[in-house]
Amino acid sequence: MKQRSTFKIKMPHLLVAAIDFGTTYSGCAFSFYDEFKKDPTKSFVKNWIDPNSSMMYCKTSTCILFNEEKEFNEFGFAAEAKYLDLMLENDHHNWYFFRRFKMVLYEIQSEDQEILIEDEHGNTMPALTVFSESLRYLKQSLLDYVNDSVIISMDDIKWVITVPAIWSDPAKTFMRRAAIQAEIDSDMLTIALEPEAAALFVKYLPVERKVDGNDKEVLQAFAPGSKYIVVDAGGGTVDITAHEVLEDGHVKELIKSTGGSWGGTKVDEEYMDFLKRLIGDDTTKYIDENLPSLLFEARRDFENAKHIIKPNSDKKINVRFPAKIAEIYTTLHPDKDLRAKDIVLTKNKKQMAVLFKGDKLRLA
Ligand SMILES: Nc1ncnc2c1ncn2[C@@H]1O[C@H](COP(=O)(O)OP(=O)(O)OP(=O)(O)O)[C@@H](O)[C@H]1O
Ligand SMILES: [Mg+2]
Structure with a gap:
């Protein structure tokens, strides 16, 4: 206990x-x-x-x-x-x-x-x-x-x-x-x-490369005179600050914080818009009215897919695609196969290549 x-x-x-x-x-x-x-x-x-x-x-x-x-x-x-x-x-x-x-x-x-x-x-x-x-x-x-x-x-x-x-x-x-x-x-x-909270925290982190007395590279906290920029890319906003470390250890704001509403949820909105274009208005409407949990899951699946993107990741991403959505599409369009689609036109008129692989949608 x-x-x-x-x-x-x-x-x-x-x-x-x-x-x-x-x-x-x-x-x-x-x-x-x-x-x-x-x-x-x-x-x-x-x-x-x-x-x-x-x-x-x-x-x-x-x-x-x-x-x-x-x-x-x-x-x-x-x-x-x-x-x-x-x-x-x-x-x-x-x-x-x-x-x-x-x-x-x-x-x-x-x-x-x-x-x-x-x-x-x-x-x-x-x-x-x-x-x-x-x-x-x-x-x-x-x-x-x-x-x-x-x-x-x-x-x-x-x-x-x-x-x-x-x-x-x-x-x-x-x-x-x-x-x-x-x-x-x-x-x-x-x-x-x-x-600002992030910028103050960064001041204490060992992030600056220095060469010590033995010619070894070591990481130290920012020394007085160092200037640094912090970019906090969140879900709603991207916030940017620039600070300088002063002799007494305090930090001075170099420019007024700036940024915009460019966060990750904008990417989510684009994905949900793309998904609706992929399955069409009638399938979207049917799901909205009868099985809204499917779109809820699709949104969550996209969030999970984003979490495994690393700076050096392959440019293609795999997103789980609820099989039930393809089933509903076929019921509403017996003569069409959703999984045979390979291009979706986005709202910005870009051609997005898609590929269905098992229960995943591969996007490029
Ligand atoms: N590897 C990644 N690539 C792209 N986006 C990612 C990745 N990992 C997480 N995200 C996105 O980052 C956002 C979450 O970031 P964070 O937790 O910093 O935001 P937040 O604090 O909720 O938002 P804010 O600070 O803007 O109010 C989500 O939109 C998430 O999908
Ligand atoms: Mg945040």
Whole structure:
């Protein structure tokens, strides 16, 4: 059985708890101030198990599920798994499943704007509820994780929530409102910029090649005077910062953070559009109305395929293709064979070569 320390931390801000609320994945971590002073990179990152693959990840998917009464039910991989189950039982119609909703704040114009978010079926809920319930879940997960090692009260914790640098002030304020609604004390909360947090972390990493006294190449943290650029390519946004390390070890921002809404979910949208062109409007409509879990799975299969792409990977990628989709296509078009298709015209009028291999679709 796990041994739990029994000391009570009394001094303020002895622990910093951080939530990375991402477009596709979210995670949380904490670090003790005492340990930070000795090793600033030492932190405890919560891990999550995806019930679909049984794999462990340092983030969970940013999905939230509410029941018919609009009460919080699940978050993350667990929400995805539960919603897929509901779809397979055809019981999902009155539930509310939100995914990739962070980007709705990208275009928010005013702090008081009441925003509604549409779920998978076009049913809406207030954005503030969706964000605050997500933060409440992440906060509680982190507290449970912290309480595995120490007993600590909320008053002793400094909270950090990261947001994209390119967000407007109203969007950042909205995030603070959501955190307050999730019962995070505003006085104990810092809203930090994602690429700045990354840039500060990079400063401590041994990333610069140097030749030591014995003519050996060693890796060191950036020395004063070093300038570096951090590009955080996420699911929603790509954020770019440039910093210089100063003599006293602090870092100076060289240019204002920049970037755009060019994240990985844009690639997902293109893939789903391509898939719909491959199977045609009638098959898409039939699946949407009768077996929506198939498109849900197809989206997840594409996400899994992306994860195995490495910088030196072959330019072709293999994506699992649910066999049932080809079956439905044949039922609707008895004279055609979907698997015989070799070219699909994308919305940008590009010819995309496709090849069916077993249960995989090979794209080039
Ligand atoms: N090997 C890969 N090639 C291309 N895209 C990838 C690869 N691995 C993961 N991705 C994509 O990266 C995105 C996830 O990145 P990350 O976890 O940094 O985003 P996020 O923090 O959720 O988003 P953001 O910070 O923009 O809000 C997903 O869209 C995922 O599909
Ligand atoms: Mg991110």
